[in-house]
Amino acid sequence: AQKVTQAQTEISVVEKEDVTLDCVYETRDTTYYLFWYKQPPSGELVFLIRRNSFDEQNEISGRYSWNFQKSTSSFNFTITASQVVDSAVYFCALSGPSGGKLIFGQGTELSVKP
Amino acid sequence: DAGVIQSPRHEVTEMGQEVTLRCKPISGHNSLFWYRQTMMRGLELLIYFNNNVPIDDSGMPEDRFSAKMPNASFSTLKIQPSEPRDSAVYFCASSLSGKSGIEQYFGPGTRLTVT
Numbered sequence: 001a002q003k004v005t006q007a008q009t010e011i012s013v014v015e016k017e018d019v020t021l022d023c024v025y026e027t028r029d030t031t032y033y034l035f036w037y038k039q040p041p042s043g044e045l046v047f048l049i050r051r052n053s054f055d056e057q058n059e060i061s062g063r064y065s066w067n068f069q070k071s072t073s074s075f076n077f078t079i080t081a082s083q084v085v086d087s088a089v090y091f092c093a094l095s096g097p098s099g100g101k102l103i104f105g106q107g108t109e110l111s112v113k114p
Numbered sequence: 115d116a117g118v119i120q121s122p123r124h125e126v127t128e129m130g131q132e133v134t135l136r137c138k139p140i141s142g143h144n145s146l147f148w149y150r151q152t153m154m155r156g157l158e159l160l161i162y163f164n165n166n167v168p169i170d171d172s173g174m175p176e177d178r179f180s181a182k183m184p185n186a187s188f189s190t191l192k193i194q195p196s197e198p199r200d201s202a203v204y205f206c207a208s209s210l211s212g213k214s215g216i217e218q219y220f221g222p223g224t225r226l227t228v229t
Contacts, residue, residue: 033216035217037220043203043222043223043225044220044221044222044223045205045207045220045223046220047217047218047219047220050216050217091157095216098211099145099209099211099216100145100162100164100169100170101147101159101162101170102147102149102157102159102218104156104157104158105156106156107156107157
């Protein structure tokens with residue numbers, strides 16, 4: 001069975017702090033895909049990143065970075081120098097080898113205070 | 115480029131009424147997904163289509179729910195009769211199946227309230 005666990009329900013930081021959102025997944029597939037989505041207070045779901053199971057290279061995009069470790073089945077997301085606009089619920093998700101159904105974690109609500 | 119379009123954005127209806135939610139996927143995408151978001155259950159897949167054919171409907175709660183995709187640019191999710199426990203945000207998403215671009219792009223959602 002596939003499962004995604006985001007153990008942190010809520011995180012609160014002060015602007016300019018770095019913050020890491022944890023994601024642990026379970027799957028029996030050897031090929032799979034991992035995703036992060038952002039849901040701001042307005043409610044839409046915004047795609048942030050996709051990683052393939054065969055590519056463990058970490059990725060950086062501006063203030064965002066992602067650390068994928070197959071050995072620990074984790075796909076963590078770090079925001080450097082957080083800003084108020086980063087306040088949102090962040091979801092980690094998993095899909096199988098052909099894409100298709102996304103299995104979402106329960107989400108982590110990040111609050112960045114000025 | 116237009117993203118995924120959903121209508122209506124908000125729907126308030128009384129228990130027992132029929133509700134129809136509509137979705138227009140991103141042009142050129144060949145997979146379409148319906149998800150539901152609630153506080154209790156989070157985000158869960160209801161059904162998805164590939165090339166207009168339903169592939170996985172195991173998440174459809176019961177016979178009151180039905181979904182159709184008559185062509186590549188339109189899908190509906192119907193609830194008949196609606197019940198208060200159907201109150202949720204319903205998202206439609208689309209993707210382009212293949213080695214690249216399998217990420218799903220979501221519409222703005224329809225917030226359904228059944229009283």
